[in-house]
Amino acid sequence: MSKPVFRLGIIVNPFAGIGGALALKGSDGAQIREKALAMGAEKKANEKMAKALSILEALNGQFSVFTAAGEMGESVCASLGIPCEVIYRPSSQQTEGEDSENAARAMCEANVDLLLFAGGDGTARNICSVVGDSIPVLGVPAGCKIHSGVYCVSPAAAGQVVSQMIAGELVSVMDAEVRDIDEDAFRKGKVIAKHYGEMRVPAELTYIQAVKMGGKEDEALVLDDISAYVAELMEDESDTLFVMGSGSTVGAIMEYLGLDNTLLGVDVIKNGELVASDVSAPELLNITKNKPSKVVLTVIGGQGHILGRGNQQLSPAFIRKIGKENMMVVATKQKIHALDGKPLRLDSGDPKLDEELAGAFTIITGYKDKVLYNAI
Numbered sequence: 001m002s003k004p005v006f007r008l009g010i011i012v013n014p015f016a017g018i019g020g021a022l023a024l025k026g027s028d029g030a031q032i033r034e035k036a037l038a039m040g041a042e043k044k045a046n047e048k049m050a051k052a053l054s055i056l057e058a059l060n061g062q063f064s065v066f067t068a069a070g071e072m073g074e075s076v077c078a079s080l081g082i083p084c085e086v087i088y089r090p091s092s093q094q095t096e097g098e099d100s101e102n103a104a105r106a107m108c109e110a111n112v113d114l115l116l117f118a119g120g121d122g123t124a125r126n127i128c129s130v131v132g133d134s135i136p137v138l139g140v141p142a143g144c145k146i147h148s149g150v151y152c153v154s155p156a157a158a159g160q161v162v163s164q165m166i167a168g169e170l171v172s173v174m175d176a177e178v179r180d181i182d183e184d185a186f187r188k189g190k191v192i193a194k195h196y197g198e199m200r201v202p203a204e205l206t207y208i209q210a211v212k213m214g215g216k217e218d219e220a221l222v223l224d225d226i227s228a229y230v231a232e233l234m235e236d237e238s239d240t241l242f243v244m245g246s247g248s249t250v251g252a253i254m255e256y257l258g259l260d261n262t263l264l265g266v267d268v269i270k271n272g273e274l275v276a277s278d279v280s281a282p283e284l285l286n287i288t289k290n291k292p293s294k295v296v297l298t299v300i301g302g303q304g305h306i307l308g309r310g311n312q313q314l315s316p317a318f319i320r321k322i323g324k325e326n327m328m329v330v331a332t333k334q335k336i337h338a339l340d341g342k343p344l345r346l347d348s349g350d351p352k353l354d355e356e357l358a359g360a361f362t363i364i365t366g367y368k369d370k371v372l373y374n375a376i
Contacts (some may be wrong), residue, residue, distance in 0.1 A: 006063040006166045006374075007359060009112035010053075010084070011103045011127070013119035014071035014095060016045040016142040045142040046076045048155045049118040052140045053080055055159025056166065063166045066110045068103040071095075100126040108134060113360040114165060114202065116158065118142040121180035124150050128178045128197045134325065136173060136200045136360065136372060138162065149176035150201050161202050165360065165372060168343060170336060173362055173370045176201045200362070202372055222332045223249060225367040227256030230296065230330065234272070241293040242269050243284065243318075246310040249298035249330050266313040281315040288318065294326040295319075304339045306361075306375065307354075308347025316350035319357070329363045336363065336373060344375035 053076065056063065065084040067073030072095060077084040088106040090099040100119070104127045107115050114136050117127055120143010128150075131137060139151035140158045152158035164171050175198045230253050234242055244250050244267045254261035257272060265278035268287055276287055295318075300309040306329055307314060319327070329344075344361060346354040360372045 005061075006114075007110070007112045008063050008065050008162065008166070009107035009110065009115040010049070010065055010067040010073040010077065011100060011107070011115065011117040011119075011123075012045050012049050012068075012071060012073050012076060013100055013117070013123040013142070014043050014045050016119040016123055043071070045118045046071060046079075048142045049073075049076050049116075049140050050080060051155035052116065052118075052159040052162070053077070053082060055156060055163055056082075059163060059166050066107060066112055068099070068106075072099065072103060097122065097126045101130045104130040107131075111356075111359070114138060114162065116140065116162060118155075120146060121148050121178070124148045124178045124199075125180050125196050128199050131199060133175065133198065133200045136202055136362075138201055147179040150178060150199050165202055168341060168374045170333075171202045171372045173200050173372045174203050175199070175368075200370075219332060219334065222334075222366060223252040224256065225369070226330050226332070226364055227253045229364060229367045229369075230328070231257060231272075233328075234269075237292070237294075238271050239292060240270070241275065241288055241291050243267075243288070243293060243295040243314070244269060245295060245297045245314065247298040247300050249332070249335075250296055253296065253330070264310055266311060279313060281313045281318065284313055284318055285315065285321075288321070293322050294328055295322060296328045296330060298329065299331045299335050299339075299344065304342055305345040305347060307357075308345070308349065312349070314348075316348050316353045319348055319353060324357050324361075327357075327361070329361050331363050331365060333365045333371070336365070336371065344373060346375050 065077055065082055066087050067077060067084045069086045069089040072090060074084060074086050087110055088103040100123055104115065108131060112135060116138050117123060118140040123143065124139060127137060137150060138158055138161060140155045141151045152161060177198055178196045180194060180196060244254060246264050246266065251261045251263050259269060259274050261267060262278040266284065267274060268276040268279060279287065295314060297306045299306055346357050348354055358376050359374065361375050362370050363373055365371050
């Protein structure tokens, strides 16, 4: 099976930052934008997105682009000769925050692996209101106000991180805060910044050796961290059935929870209690019918399989029912590092489903520690 083409979403707020050079203290609001343009302000957001995208030139053919029409992304792609598919068209040339929201909604529906956007804190707020933590995002700084943690330090830095993801390198993912200030108060000399939410962002991998390679004691500590985090997530979803796949990492979670585990089978738990052990595929479909469910998987075998090796009970019908967003993959960084850059493997028994699932997966590698890694 060939390597899947990385699905990159691109959104540009073409009016981001136009009030900065003219000391208008921001760009939010139609009146401010009109005033800035009347004063000769230049729109720089597409120029900054171009700096990020130019880093990807050597990776042509390895990624596909989904974007919005005109200055919201299509034009910068055309200027760089990057083929793109337009999946949102604003109703007016003067775009508004709702256009960023609508474009972000279209990106989610297109199942992009990463949404790269250019703007400021207002744009981040708009996108966060739609995306939340459903897909990874990364901001190219182009606004007057950059208080949010979802932005890279520069457009070129954003391009470097995206290039790592497209190349299939191990890239950490973290929750980053979205903040914005009250522009009216700012113009009166007051800085009032508010928290508006968090989004998942890829971060250039520093690979800090908190996980020391090779020692069984260190591996046990990492498994304990993974288990503690998964247990915490389970507590937050008390009505959800958690289907526990096979493998030693999932087994460590079951041991942490004090529950009997079928090492080479599939178990089901809810509210910290064992509901069913060593279930078959038909039993699993029956148990989870019309109930909120998630599955906990790990990397099986030297080839990096997450489906199709030791967990055939997770039928294509079950995986389709819960969706990729409810597949929780857990693994130590040691295990992922041992893949030596090879992608994770999907072998559900349904080639069409494997194709739909292919792309970036978020893998829990420690306590509130995650990485992004590709699967085919």
